[in-house]
Amino acid sequence: MSTNVAIDHDVPSRDSSPGGPVLVAVIGPPGAGKSTIVRGLARANGAPVFRLRETIRARPGLLAGLAPSPDPLGWVSLEAVRRVLIAAFLGSAYAADPVVLLDNFPGTAGQLNLLAEIAGQAGRRLALLELTATAATAVARVAERRVCPACGPDPHAPAEPATDDPELCSSCRAALIRRTSDVPRLHGLRMARYLANRPEIAESAADHAIEHRTVSADDDLTAVRSSVNAVLSHLLTTATQPRGRQP
Ligand SMILES: [Zn+2]
Numbered sequence: 215m216s217t218n219v220a221i222d223h224d225v226p227s228r229d230s231s232p233g234g235p236v237l238v239a240v241i242g243p244p245g246a247g248k249s250t251i252v253r254g255l256a257r258a259n260g261a262p263v264f265r266l267r268e269t270i271r272a273r274p275g276l277l278a279g280l281a282p283s284p285d286p287l288g289w290v291s292l293e294a295v296r297r298v299l300i301a302a303f304l305g306s307a308y309a310a311d312p313v314v315l316l317d318n319f320p321g322t323a324g325q326l327n328l329l330a331e332i333a334g335q336a337g338r339r340l341a342l343l344e345l346t347a348t349a350a351t352a353v354a355r356v357a358e359r360r361v362c363p364a365c366g367p368d369p370h371a372p373a374e375p376a377t378d379d380p381e382l383c384s385s386c387r388a389a390l391i392r393r394t395s396d397v398p399r400l401h402g403l404r405m406a407r408y409l410a411n412r413p414e415i416a417e418s419a420a421d422h423a424i425e426h427r428t429v430s431a432d433d434d435l436t437a438v439r440s441s442v443n444a445v446l447s448h449l450l451t452t453a454t455q456p457r458g459r460q461p
Pocket of ligand 1: 362363364365383384385386387388
């Protein structure tokens with residue numbers, strides 16, 4: 215287990231954000247286990263999860279008039295991201311939520327700059343929680359990961375395999391499949407993009423005085439969860455509103 219804050223096992227609760235509402239952006243390489251970790255944190259804190267693509271799917275009108283994304287990984291333009299962030303955080307969607315978790319967002323420094331600007335306008339604090347993982351961890355997690363094509367609307371939810379047949383879904387017994395984005399070519403592209411963007415994201419966080427903590431995801435899931443809980447608990451106390459970038 216490796217983390218840069220002291221570990222305590224207090225599970226943070228809804229009222230543990232005395233400094234005002236806070237957005238916690240969770241980033242990390244593909245295969246670090248972000249979605250699983252974020253779902254656990256969301257349950258433990260009664261916090262909603264913001265996902266860029268899910269919001270776009272739910273509210274396609276937000277992108278009216280914009281050209282469709284030509285990107286092979288489906289990334290959308292900064293203008294599209296701006297519209298989604300304004301609708302999400304300056305609108306009523308999360309107005310009553312003291313903590314919102316952002317799953318796998320921002321993906322670029324440009325996206326973080328927009329998020330910082332809009333969090334500032336919304337009077338929300340902002341923190342960055344980064345999972346780190348070695349290439350070996352990421353490749354192993356991705357190779358193991360299966361989803362159920364029949365259960366639930368969330369294509370990122372890892373499926374629970376049946377005890378008598380690990381190839382089948384435990385709840386509906388449909389054959390489990392790899393996530394489309396986990397085929398090796400796409401995973402490689404996502405990893406390369408993450409590694410290319412990560413240094414500038416960290417730089418942008420520093421420019422905005424956004425608290426940025428890292429947690430190693432190389433341990434087993436229980437240990438990673440415990441570390442992440444401790445770091446989140448810390449961030450809920452110490453996060454501040456982003457400041458404008460220094461010239
Ligand atoms: Zn199923």
